């Protein structure tokens with residue numbers, strides 16, 4: 001029986017810390033958005049965090065350090081250990097299309113926990129890049145005067161806010177699908193918790 005570690009401890013820790021930080025960031029972010037919406041809707045207060053604008057800002061700023069520091073540790077260890085190319089490369093469009101087709105027909109194999117299928121690779125790389133965009137656009141929304149170059153890269157303060165919102169929406173979409181997939185294949189949840 002294969003009992004070797006599929007996911008190292010540092011990966012499991014950074015994954016679950018990230019999940020918690022994302023939850024706090026999104027729920028408090030919705031409350032902050034409600035104080036000055038950029039679209040013609042607001043989020044129900046009952047699914048937001050912080051109670052009021054100032055409370056939500058405190059949650060958002062507290063979790064932001066956790067999210068960013070945890071993300072730096074995840075990326076540094078992933079690249080330093082050579083795990084990133086091993087797990088996520090190569091990533092070809094034709095493999096993604098093949099695995100998407102298999103997934104739609106309910107025939108996507110999950111029997112080898114050592115390798116992510118191409119759809120997983122794409123989704124995880126997307127989630128990591130999306131989080132980078134979220135942090136950078138968040139820096140502009142937070143301190144736009146102190147980060148003029150970054151602000152101009154995002155097309156100015158107002159458009160950085162729109163980018164921040166859209167990146168949040170993409171992350172929420174990813175997380176909903178991701179949690180549903182993990183529930184469908186509970187073995188992967190066990191691996192992400194116990195490692196083997």
Ligand code: HEM
Pocket residue numbers: 011015018019022023087113124125127128131175178179182188189190191192
């Ligand atoms: C309660 C919520 C979550 C659950 C139950 C969950 C579950 C899992 C599981 C089971 C895996 C391993 C998949 C496999 O081995 O096939 C995984 C990997 C991953 N999850 Fe989550 N996840 C959650 C939240 C999140 C969030 C919010 C993010 C945000 C970006 C995220 C990003 C990732 C990434 C990037 C990987 C791949 C990590 C790597 O191998 O480097 N997860 N997740």
